[in-house]
Amino acid sequence: MTPAVITALVLLAALGLPLFVVLGAGGLYATHRMELDPVVLIVELNRLASSPNLTAIPMFTFAGVALAAGGAPQRLIRLFNALFGWLPGGLAAVALTACAFFTAFSGASGVTILALGGLLYPMLSCQGYRERFCLGLLTSSGSLGLLFPPSLAILLYGIVAGVNIDELFLAGIVPGTLLLVMLLLYSIFMGCKCSVPRQGFSIPELLRAVRAGVWDILLPVGIVVGIFGGYVTVNEAAACTAAYVLLLESLIFRNINLTRQLLPLLRDTSLLVGSILIILAAAMGLTNLLIDAQVPMQLLAWVKTHVDSPLEFLLLLNLFLLVVGAMMDIFSAIVVITPLILPLAAQFGIHPVHLGIIMLANLEIGYSTPPVGINLFIASQRFGKPILLLFRAALPFLAIMLVWLLIVTYNPGLSLWWQKG
Amino acid sequence: MTEALQRLRRLLVGFETGMAGLSLLLLVLLTLGQIIARNLFDTGLPAADSLTRYLVLYITFFGAALAADGDRHIKIDVVCAWLASPWRSRLFRPLQALGALICLLLFQAALRFWRDEWQYAADHERWQVLLNLVIPVGFGLLCLHFLLGLLLGERRTEPRL
Amino acid sequence: ADYTLKFATLAPPGSTWMNLLEDWGREIERRSGGRLELKFYPGGVQGDEPDVLRKIRYRQLDGAAFTGYGIGSIHSPARVLEFPFLFDSYEEIDHVRSELMAEIETGFRDNGYELLGWMEVGFVYFFSQHRIEDFEDLKKRRIWLWQGDPLGQAMFAAGDLAPVPLSITDVYTSLSTGLIDTVYCTPLAAIALQWHTRLDYMSQLPMANGIGALVVAKRFFDKLPAELQQVLRETGAQASRELIRATRADNATSLEVLREEGMEFVMPPESLDRDALLEMRDQAAAQLTEDSYIPRSLYERTRELLTEYRSTPAEGTTTAHGAHD
Numbered sequence A: 001m002t003p004a005v006i007t008a009l010v011l012l013a014a015l016g017l018p019l020f021v022v023l024g025a026g027g028l029y030a031t032h033r034m035e036l037d038p039v040v041l042i043v044e045l046n047r048l049a050s051s052p053n054l055t056a057i058p059m060f061t062f063a064g065v066a067l068a069a070g071g072a073p074q075r076l077i078r079l080f081n082a083l084f085g086w087l088p089g090g091l092a093a094v095a096l097t098a099c100a101f102f103t104a105f106s107g108a109s110g111v112t113i114l115a116l117g118g119l120l121y122p123m124l125s126c127q128g129y130r131e132r133f134c135l136g137l138l139t140s141s142g143s144l145g146l147l148f149p150p151s152l153a154i155l156l157y158g159i160v161a162g163v164n165i166d167e168l169f170l171a172g173i174v175p176g177t178l179l180l181v182m183l184l185l186y187s188i189f190m191g192c193k194c195s196v197p198r199q200g201f202s203i204p205e206l207l208r209a210v211r212a213g214v215w216d217i218l219l220p221v222g223i224v225v226g227i228f229g230g231y232v233t234v235n236e237a238a239a240c241t242a243a244y245v246l247l248l249e250s251l252i253f254r255n256i257n258l259t260r261q262l263l264p265l266l267r268d269t270s271l272l273v274g275s276i277l278i279i280l281a282a283a284m285g286l287t288n289l290l291i292d293a294q295v296p297m298q299l300l301a302w303v304k305t306h307v308d309s310p311l312e313f314l315l316l317l318n319l320f321l322l323v324v325g326a327m328m329d330i331f332s333a334i335v336v337i338t339p340l341i342l343p344l345a346a347q348f349g350i351h352p353v354h355l356g357i358i359m360l361a362n363l364e365i366g367y368s369t370p371p372v373g374i375n376l377f378i379a380s381q382r383f384g385k386p387i388l389l390l391f392r393a394a395l396p397f398l399a400i401m402l403v404w405l406l407i408v409t410y411n412p413g414l415s416l417w418w419q420k421g
Numbered sequence B: 001m002t003e004a005l006q007r008l009r010r011l012l013v014g015f016e017t018g019m020a021g022l023s024l025l026l027l028v029l030l031t032l033g034q035i036i037a038r039n040l041f042d043t044g045l046p047a048a049d050s051l052t053r054y055l056v057l058y059i060t061f062f063g064a065a066l067a068a069d070g071d072r073h074i075k076i077d078v079v080c081a082w083l084a085s086p087w088r089s090r091l092f093r094p095l096q097a098l099g100a101l102i103c104l105l106l107f108q109a110a111l112r113f114w115r116d117e118w119q120y121a122a123d124h125e126r127w128q129v130l131l132n133l134v135i136p137v138g139f140g141l142l143c144l145h146f147l148l149g150l151l152l153g154e155r156r157t158e159p160r161l
Numbered sequence C: 001a002d003y004t005l006k007f008a009t010l011a012p013p014g015s016t017w018m019n020l021l022e023d024w025g026r027e028i029e030r031r032s033g034g035r036l037e038l039k040f041y042p043g044g045v046q047g048d049e050p051d052v053l054r055k056i057r058y059r060q061l062d063g064a065a066f067t068g069y070g071i072g073s074i075h076s077p078a079r080v081l082e083f084p085f086l087f088d089s090y091e092e093i094d095h096v097r098s099e100l101m102a103e104i105e106t107g108f109r110d111n112g113y114e115l116l117g118w119m120e121v122g123f124v125y126f127f128s129q130h131r132i133e134d135f136e137d138l139k140k141r142r143i144w145l146w147q148g149d150p151l152g153q154a155m156f157a158a159g160d161l162a163p164v165p166l167s168i169t170d171v172y173t174s175l176s177t178g179l180i181d182t183v184y185c186t187p188l189a190a191i192a193l194q195w196h197t198r199l200d201y202m203s204q205l206p207m208a209n210g211i212g213a214l215v216v217a218k219r220f221f222d223k224l225p226a227e228l229q230q231v232l233r234e235t236g237a238q239a240s241r242e243l244i245r246a247t248r249a250d251n252a253t254s255l256e257v258l259r260e261e262g263m264e265f266v267m268p269p270e271s272l273d274r275d276a277l278l279e280m281r282d283q284a285a286a287q288l289t290e291d292s293y294i295p296r297s298l299y300e301r302t303r304e305l306l307t308e309y310r311s312t313p314a315e316g317t318t319t320a321h322g323a324h325d
């Protein structure tokens, strides 16, 4: 009975049933099968109402929507062109670094694609990068900074595994930077291949571009100084960003007419945020039922009986985590899977810090793989493209990430370089 | 009949746009207010933190209702890419019906959840339970939009962002 | 197993508490001959304590290890045992508790829960990212308040502090996003939940000895055959003794661990205005008894029990935590 229902739901999803309805139906069916009250789905959803981690999302999204409406992408293209236009793949490099950076402090909750994607997409396409490359880059960069401090995913792993957080932050630096470098090289290569036009470096043009774009450029600087300087929280930074952008575009540039455009901007933002968070709400109910039925634990029990060597274990671990990452959201995956893998990994002599990096690296890839890849959903919504197209576009990036995953998994030294001896 | 339904639709969309927009504006203003209170007066606005988190829920549900109206919810419509457009149109009503059914069931569960919360809440928490009404209301609105979609059929949707 | 008891706790896997709870689970399975099995959901995977209470209400879970906050939602008068600035030593706490326990058990039962074992989480202190010397400094901080906790709320209101209410499951991340910079918890919890990695200063003023309880829903308990009920009761009492002993010992060693890891100890109790603290306590007590969160008669009886115990020239009050009136 259950396999038939799952097949039917997958089919309905493929035919275009909204994802949150699919997940909701799955939750309702699972509660029925497990003889639970469907109200438990709402109990999980209600937890969203107490979560402070989501507050920044609508405000950053609003800033992104308002910036896009106010012509910031054009001003920034001009500025970045003046700065990096002479470099092959220059803008792609800027995009990657900015995304990694932004994800590190926005917690890989999809804010990156919402806040930066809408800005970077038109910039990259204007510059002559292939559409597929742009979409792939922006889709897969939404989780790029996962290994850099103060990423929420690392924090969560530290709590659950009982590992020192500072050691985890140190451990994440080299693997995280390695991935960034690998993707940068690919972008430069593609920049040359697509023969993205380079422009000569000119000081007067740079000055003019700076004068036009200085207000926009101050924004990321302000966010970074504000948050890392400890002046404001992430939520407060989001609110300041939203207010700043609104004032900038309506009073200084006068590109946005508040009386006519404010309501549509608010509406577009809510629609965007609502269609994403409603999926999270539905997925929380279903994830809780998986935990309740101890499904992940049963999967692992199987692994325990079929594996003997560390190499075999690591390989299976990678496969297992990739599947988990494809089906579960990263935070519940960490909470549920870590305590189960930890003793197994200890048996095979794998350091808990290294294990953490392996887990996060796997789940980072899982962000952009169907069926549940939050990056795919958000990018699909943000860019108005079908999921499958985005997945195909992200494939070259995922391939690079897989190579990177193998390097990181089988070279513990990359994560444990800070250890003495 | 169709005219009346369209009027109802516009009424709902107007209400949802207003609520979502208001919640988003209030979210920004409250957070800014918190910054000022914290840094200038060494204090916090009481209940503002809890309120901001509820506002996210409001934006989510009213935004989701707006997305349902425009048929702009996130989908993994892999098959649709290969389907001819008349087939896609034929699928529209059955899918809307299914969406309405699921949202109705979730609406029922949410309503029971809310009633129990109200019953068990301590007096000082009542205002939060009132704010929690957004969960049943949200699922109710989603259900209504799917029903309207079922009755009115596929409309030309507005261009995406 | 004929019966599966689904049991949730905030204690993370591998922590002292969780290890002892798992021992308890094994003991139950052994003594029931495998007929009763415990299924654990540790580390808050089922959510914060109010969420767990809801899930017990909707029969997704059957039991849980609660701290004072959850206990307050079941039978709030029991929280008189963790009232701030009231008890001076473990001996006093043990004495008053033994006097009140029968009443508390009845209170749990009347509210649909069976109390299997009493627990402690230990003395609660302030931990901060910034140096705090006195209560004035606390006013400048963003202090976590366990969202929806009336006792905490009353104390903060009495101290004229503006806290940031959050679920306990959100505290760690909020310490790194800057939403909060100060928390209150026990030394053991600070380490078990990894909060100490985000905090640099610890106040030495012990505020209250946090309580805890192992409970099971009455509906679950009542459907068990009498001999399994007996097994639950006996093993629960045994686990409770073990948990209290281990918690007291581990809280003491945790202070050493914190010191070694560079935590700076500030705000020694002798530097503070004792009368002001007691006034704060009385103000909070007035508020809570007025709301009948804690009945006035019970609060006054507790104080009488204390006065009586202190006036008897008894076996000694050794583990002084700062004398209170």
Ligand code: NA
Binding pocket: A325, A326, A327, A365, A366, A367, A368, A369, A370, A371, A372, A373, A374
């Ligand atoms: Na995925």
Ligand code: NA
Binding pocket: A325, A326, A327, A328, A329, A330, A366, A367, A372, A373, A374
């Ligand atoms: Na995922």
